[in-house]
Amino acid sequence: MPWIQLKVDTDNQHADALSDMLMDLGSLSITYEDGKDTPIYEPNLGETPLWNHTVLTALFEADYDLAPVVAMLKGLPYLGENFSHKIEQVEDKDWEREWMDNFHPIQFGDRLWICPSWREIPDPTAVNVILDPGLAFGTGTHPTTALCLEWLDGLDYTNKDVIDFGCGSGILAVAALKLGAERVTGIDIDYQAIEASKANAERNGVEDKLDLYLPEDQPADLLADILVANILAGPLRELAPLIAEKVKPGGQLALSGLLQEQAEEISAFYSQWFDMDAPAHKDDWSRLTGIRK
Ligand SMILES: C[S@@+](CC[C@H](N)C(=O)[O-])C[C@H]1O[C@@H](n2cnc3c(N)ncnc32)[C@H](O)[C@@H]1O
Structure with a gap:
């Protein structure tokens, strides 16, 4: 099943309240990302993430009408009429597999390799971490x-x-x-x-x-x-x-x-x-x- 996602730029003070609101409005899941980069430091449940500029991504079913949601967000004083957001179609994918497909053995320094446990070891003579x-x-x-x-x-x-x-x-x-x-x-x-x-x-x-x-x-x-x-x-x-x-x-x-x-x-x-x-x-x-x- 394909999905639709709404990405909203916010800050760490408002991220949790916004997340709760989007979940109440029917979002299937919310993820937090550092607005300056793309690392995924998952916040613990109930904890506000540490980044000042946070991007919230709310996933909805594909036929969900996001227009009323966007209109409601415009009314929030901490977002405002011109709040920064993006709506994207998301293809139906096997997310777990996709992540694994993108993770390959990597060499660090002279001796060390990190090898995903589901891949072949490129250099058996190196120091390999499986x-x-x-x-x-x-x-x-x-x-x-x-x-x-x-x-x-x-x-x-x-x-x-x-x-x-x-x-x-x-x-x-x-x-x-x-x-x-x-x-x-x-x-x-x-x-x-x-x-x-x-x-x-x-x-x-x-x-x-x-x-x-x-x-x-x-x-x-x-x-x-x-x-x-x-x-x-x-x-x-x-x-x-x-x-x-x-x-x-x-x-x-x-x-x-x-x-x-x-x-x-x-x-x-x-x-x-x-x-x-x-x-x-x-x-x-x-x-x-x-x-x-
Ligand atoms: C960025 S990850 C680093 C994981 C791994 N060492 C690496 O280099 O990829 C940070 C880790 O620190 C843990 N952590 C955060 N605050 C901590 C604290 N006060 N004491 C111990 N661990 C903490 C998190 O749970 C997380 O697993």
Whole structure:
């Protein structure tokens, strides 16, 4: 069955109210996207997404008359008469298959490949991470993950422990283990991420070296030689003291999930604890690295 979709530009203060209204009007589903890019950081249920410029996409059955909906939205003070929106026909597709069809093995740095579990491995002699992200974030196709994978590929892991803060699909944690890390701890607020990380560790035969925790369950004395955190600028700022205390003196840090314009401020903040390097960039995103003082 084909569908019709209405895309509306809004901001993070009004996104939830607008979403509720469109659902009440008969929308079958709503998705949130960052208006500046196309990453899908799914908000938790009931949580407002973090982006200021948010695009809401509401899906309706193809014969739904959207004219009254658009007229109603024009009357909302926070949207107004000339609010920015788009109406698009959506072809009937097998969305799950389409996503899988577009996900191919990708190389990061010199040694590392991320290979979807349903594809052939292009180079069996490389360090291959076999991945099925399931419902969690992290395939390697997003610049924030790619920046971390490239950094991880260049490290020496001899007798090193790693923390992956915000582990999502476990892509970084499993990559670090396959690159030679002694032991990795993955932490995530989302239980589905913990499950996906566990499944990916098993897929790669490294489950015995991976400890996974929800933040409230993590050991108080966790300490690592390397910490990587691909979250977002807001949480990275809030978590800074906690992150700093988990890295050994001389240990290495990488922060990702930052927009280029946020990098300078976050770097200055982390320089209380770390000697920070110049940021690396990919598309609109930045990665910060540093050494624990
Ligand atoms: C952008 S994804 C990164 C996933 C994966 N590490 C990667 O690089 O692709 C961010 C992850 O951080 C988790 N997260 C967000 N806030 C967090 C917090 N305060 N503590 C731990 N995990 C958090 C999210 O649930 C999500 O799985």
